[in-house]
Amino acid sequence: MAARIDFPSRIGVWWTSDSWPIQEAQQAARDIEAMGYGSLFYGEAYGKETLTQAGAFLAATDRLVIGTGIANIHARDPIAAESGGRTLTALHPGRFVLGLGVSHAPLVERGRGGTYQKPLATMRDYLQRMAAVPEQVEPGVGRPARLVAALGPKMIELAGAETDGVHPYLVTPEQTRVTREALGPDKWVVSEQAVAVGDDPDDAMSRAHSHLEIYSGLPNYRNSWLRQGFEESDMPRGGSDRLKKALVGMGDIDTVAASVTAHLDAGADHVLVQALRGNPMADPRDDLRELARALGM
Numbered sequence: 487m488a489a490r491i492d493f494p495s496r497i498g499v500w501w502t503s504d505s506w507p508i509q510e511a512q513q514a515a516r517d518i519e520a521m522g523y524g525s526l527f528y529g530e531a532y533g534k535e536t537l538t539q540a541g542a543f544l545a546a547t548d549r550l551v552i553g554t555g556i557a558n559i560h561a562r563d564p565i566a567a568e569s570g571g572r573t574l575t576a577l578h579p580g581r582f583v584l585g586l587g588v589s590h591a592p593l594v595e596r597g598r599g600g601t602y603q604k605p606l607a608t609m610r611d612y613l614q615r616m617a618a619v620p621e622q623v624e625p626g627v628g629r630p631a632r633l634v635a636a637l638g639p640k641m642i643e644l645a646g647a648e649t650d651g652v653h654p655y656l657v658t659p660e661q662t663r664v665t666r667e668a669l670g671p672d673k674w675v676v677s678e679q680a681v682a683v684g685d686d687p688d689d690a691m692s693r694a695h696s697h698l699e700i701y702s703g704l705p706n707y708r709n710s711w712l713r714q715g716f717e718e719s720d721m722p723r724g725g726s727d728r729l730k731k732a733l734v735g736m737g738d739i740d741t742v743a744a745s746v747t748a749h750l751d752a753g754a755d756h757v758l759v760q761a762l763r764g765n766p767m768a769d770p771r772d773d774l775r776e777l778a779r780a781l782g783m
Contacts, residue, residue, distance in 0.1 A: 498525030571630030587635030666753030
């Protein structure tokens with residue numbers, strides 16, 4: 487059975503800190519915990535190894551749930567992922583979530599020298615091999631709580647059958663609602679919501695453009711946005727204004743807070759706030775403090 491997870495609140499943070507010295511990133515995690523956020527999730531794309539980071543963040547905090555968002559399944563074999571996740575779960579009960587994803591062909595093939603094949607079949611095989619790891623690895627702990635970065639209906643279906651839920655990234659609240667309906671009431675939906683806090687609309691749009699520039703060149707996200715009702719004309723590099731406004735909460739703090747709670751209203755169990763500062767590894771804490779106050783955390 488999966489280990490339990492105890493989120494201190496329904497709103498967490500998504501932040502990549504790969505360019506930060508780990509001790510400074512640990513201090514940021516402590517500050518995020520002190521603000522009242524329930525979790526810290528982070529990506530695996532820029533070089534730092536995700537399970538090592540999770541251990542560092544867990545050791546630096548007391549209650550904060552730490553999640554990989556996502557652990558790239560091409561970066562480690564399923565036995566290593568399962569075994570590492572169990573050890574973190576044993577050391578920090580109720581506080582570690584193993585988010586898994588197939589990543590993207592350019593990042594896997596050019597970035598890691600791997601082979602990117604049939605994402606659904608690859609993920610299904612990976613999960614089955616994780617499930618086969620014997621109980622003698624951290625006996626009595628249970629397997630780590632698992633989420634899949636599922637965007638399409640078949641991957642959502644697989645996640646519902648084989649894991650504890652999904653971690654949708656770059657989706658509208660309506661897509662959160664669709665995902666909840668597909669999974670039913672008993673699986674987790676942990677949605678990410680990017681925000682650009684500020685009264686200057688041009689600056690907010692610039693930050694949204696910078697955020698979407700890489701993603702808008704990746705087929706997995708483009709296909710996801712087409713399923714969500716956008717068109718090819720919405721997908722120049724950086725996205726159309728319509729796409730930016732739909733995916734990024736922009737404006738004053740109350741407007742931004744409403745973009746976060748919209749996912750909760752749509753059925754998310756937990757929402758991860760990503761504060762855009764023009765650089766994915768910029769310090770998000772000023773915006774997060776302001777947002778925590780607006781959300782009554």
